[in-house]
Amino acid sequence: MLVRDIMSSPAVSIPPAMTLEDAYRMMQQKGIRHLPVLDEGRLVGVITDRDLRLATSTFVRSPLSLQGRVSEVMCGEPMTAEAGDPVEDVAFRMRERKIGCLPVMDDGQLIGIVTGVDLLDALLRMTGVNKPSGRLEVRLPDHPGELARLTSFLSHRNLNVHSILTYPEGRDSTRTVLRIGSIETRALANDLRRADFEVLWPPEKPCPR
C-alpha cells in the first residue's frame, strides 16, 4: 500500500500571512488538525491545531494574540512524503519523529497530506472485512516456503483468500491471520491440522461430554 492510496488529496493549505484566528477557524470548519503553509505555491511550513493553541496559551511566556501570523508559529522546513512511498515507511518516520502528518509532494508541488488517522484507516482496510469471509489463524515456522505451503493448500481447495496479515512472533515463528471466502473454516482447520499446521483459530471445540 502506498501513500497515494491513503492520502487526502488535494490538501487544504493556507498562506503564511494568515492570522492565527483565521487558521483556527479554517481547521474548525473543515474538521482537520493539520494545515500545510504555502507561499506562492511553495511549501514553507506546517501548522497544527496544537501549535495554535499553545502559541496563544498562558502556558507560554509571551503568548501571541489571535491576530498573530501563521508564519510566526508554523514549523518551517517540514518533513514530507512522496505519493509513491510505502505506507509503512511513512508510519515509521512519523512514529520516529513523533509527528502527526506529512505533506505529500510531487515535483515540488503539494498534492496531498497523510495523517496518523489515515494510517489507522489503512490498518482497518488491511485487517478489515469487506467480503463475506471467515477467520483462519495459523502459526508458521519462520522458514522459507512455509507461507507458500499454506497458500497452496488453500488454492488446491479452490478457496479464495480475501486478506492476509503476517507478523513475527518470537524468534522462530510467524503468526498469519487470513480471511477466507468460506463459511467452512473449522473443517478447513481440521484438515490443516492433519497436514501438520498449527492452527490457532478456529480452535477445536471443547469436547461434548
Add this chain to the structure above:
Amino acid sequence: MPSVIYHPAYRNYSFGEQHSFSPLRVDIMLDLLESLGHRVETIEPEPATRQDILGVHSDYYVRRVETLSAGGDVPDCADYGLGTPDNPIFPGMDEAARWLVGGALHGARLIWEKGEKRVLQLGGGLHHALRNIASGFCIYNDLAIAINWLTGHGLWVAYIDIDVHHGDGVQQILYDDKRVMTISFHESGQYLFPGTGEIHELGSGAGRGLKLNVPLEPFTEGESYLEVFDQVVPAALRQFRPGVLVVQAGADAHFADPLADLMLATRDYEAIFRRILGWADEFTAGRVLFTLGGGYSFSAAARVWALLYLLIHDLPLPTDLPEVWRSRWSRIFDGQPPAALHDPNPGHAEIPNREEIAHRNRQVAKRLLEAASHYWF
C-alpha cells in the same frame, strides 16, 4: 392452529451428499415428530416466480443462476459466489431455491391474507444471500423477499436472527428501510463468517438505528445469551412496534455445531423460543413467521427444530426420544443417537473464562443500545 409450510421439493435444495447444508436435517426432524406420534400436517406452497426473485436480486445475477441451473456455462460465476466450495453448482438449483422462497412468501401471505398467527416454514432462512452474490449456502434471500412482501402490504417487520452467523444479506438488502428492524445475535465477525455484524452497523438513511447487531464472544453459553437477548429485544420491539415478527431460527449456536463456537444447549433454545412467542403475543398480536436456517449437527438441529414445532403448537415436550427413530438414523448420528429431547446437563466441558465472556457480552449489548437509542428518541 399454527400453520406449517413444507413441500417435498425443498429436498432438492442440496449441494451434494458431503455438503453441510443437508436436506436430511428436516427429514430427521419430521421423522422425529412422526415417531413421537404427531401427525405433521403441512401446507404446500408454490415456488416463487422469477418476478418474485427480482424484487430483491438483480436480473444479471438471476440469469447466471438460471444458466448454471440448466447445466450451462458461466465463466465469471465465482465472482457471484457461485461454483465455490461453499456454494457448488447443482442441476435445478434455481428452481430448488425458488421453492424455498415460495415457502417463505406463502408464510407471509397466510399471515396477511388469512390472519394466521404462528407460521413455521420448514426450510429456508437463507440470510447470507446478497443482492448479487450467493454466500454461505444461500442463493436467493427468501427472508428479504418475504419481508418486502409484508412491508409492501403495510405490516412493519421486526426480523430476529438467532442463527450463529450474522444475518448479513437481510441486513444489507434492507439497510435503509425504515419499515424493517433487524436484530441479529451471532458469534462475533472477528471470529466467524461472514465477518460483519458489528454494533456500529446501525442502518442508513431512514433506517438508521433500526439495524441491530449483538456480536457475541466465542464460547458464549445460554445464560449470557439469554441475558443480552432480554436486554436488547424487548427494548427494541417496544420502540419499533412491529406488525409481525420474522424469525430466522438457525440451530447452529448449539454447542455441538461443527461450524461455529457458541455453546447453547437445547434448554436455551426452549427458553429463546418461549420468549419469542411471548413477545409476539405482546407486540404483534401473536403474528410470527419462523424459518429454519443453519444448524449442522444433525442431532442438535433435529431436536431444536422439533422443539420449535412443539412449542409453536403448545404441545407437551417429551423427555425420551423414540427407539424406532433412534435406530433408524443411528448411522447418521455416528452410532450415538440422542436419547432425550434435551441435552444432558452439563452437556459439554466447562468453559474456563465464562465470567469474562458474560461481561463482554453485557458491555456489547449496553453499547449497542446506547448507540441505537440515540436514533430512537
